[in-house]
Amino acid sequence: MNNLNKKLKIFSILTTIGMIIVLLQGALVTKTESGQGCGDSWPLCHGQVIPESINTLETIIELSHRAVSAILGIMVITLAIWTWKKLPHVRETKFLAIIAVLFIVFQGLLGAAAVVWGQSSAVLALHFGFSLVSFASVLLLTILVFEEDNGPRVRHPKISPNLKTFIYFVFTYLYIVVYTGALVRHTGSSLACDGWPLCNGQIIPPLKGAIAVQFGHRVAAGIMFLILLALVIYVYRNYKDEIALRVTALIAFILVSLQVISGAYVVFTAMSLVSAMLHAFIITCLFGAVSYLVMLATRAK
Structure with a gap:
């Protein structure tokens, strides 16, 4: 392995870790x-x-998030160009490089729009989804x-058409689950259900307002668990x-x-900072694992 490839490996690892940090900061x-x-100004802060004068914790958090996001934006673009030049013979390289750049730009623009003009909870939930992509x-x-x-051997697994279709379904459904989870956070519905696994002491609570949002996410997450259980067994x-x-x-399951x-932990700790961050970290890793399953499926003979 020449020195250039070693540098690319190190840089790609750092960029991946940096993206996780950006997601957790979000x-x-x-x-x-x-x-x-930072008020309603962007990219400037106040x-x-x-x-x-930086005299509030909120300003420190938002400013640091913007700074790290900007650095990672440059790193993602650099990685995309570097891999494009270094691995042009690999079928997925150009597509992934384009997606990485496009979605890091979309992520930044959506965040800027939320600051300057404000956005609905439904639109803000997309921000996390774009970040995951x-x-x-x-x-x-x-x-x-x-x-x-x-x-x-790694590049051409033997996967049946039916399993390929199922993996694509798992990815699509997981994205929906992610969106419902982000919607829970942005609508302030995280603690709408008191207790777990029951919601306010009921198997099926009245599906209104924040309770409907929270309970809907719980059901969607439970189905996701069963789907990945079926996948790993098969x-x-x-x-x-x-x-x-x-x-x-197995990792995905x-x-x-x-x-x-961790979802139960969020409820039992009244959404403590640790539980909220842990919940975001695990879903980030899960999305990455399922995305790799999709890449394997696209390579199948």
Whole structure:
């Protein structure tokens, strides 16, 4: 492995980690209601590059989020160009590079629009979804870099058309679940259900307002758990030779299990900062794992 490839590996890892930090910072901004920490100006903060007086925690959180996001935007664009030039022979490279850049730009523009003009909770929920797509594309580019050391076996798994379709369904449904979770946060519905797994002591509570939003997310997340359980059982029974597929499916199931547990933890701790950040971190990792399953499916013979 030459020095250039080593540098690309290190840079891709740093960019992936940085994207996770940006996602967690976004969750922190939402949790602490720091979205207006810099007023209604963007990209400036209170009309200045660096405010003369930073005297609130909200300003510190929002300003640091903007600064890290800007740095990561440059890093993502750099990674996209670097992998495009270094791995032009890999089928997924150009597509992922374009997606990474497009969604990091969409993410920034949507965040700016929310600051300057304000957005509905439904639109704000999209911001987290865009962030996850950008993260997943960066993660997959990183995987492509490391896969250069492996043989063609990793690149062409034998997956049936039915399983491919199911994996695409899992990805689509997970994105919907992510959106419902982001909607819970942005509508302030995280604690609408007192207790877990029951909602206010009921199996099915009155589906109105914040309770409907929270309960709907719980149901969607529960179905996601069952879907990934079915996937991992099917893969382990029928794809004993496809190591990458088996390991990734198992990781996805472990992560969705942890996500369910962390959701309960959010309720039991009245949405403490730790529980909220943990919940966001696990769903980020889960989305990355399922995205890799999709890449494997697209390579199938």
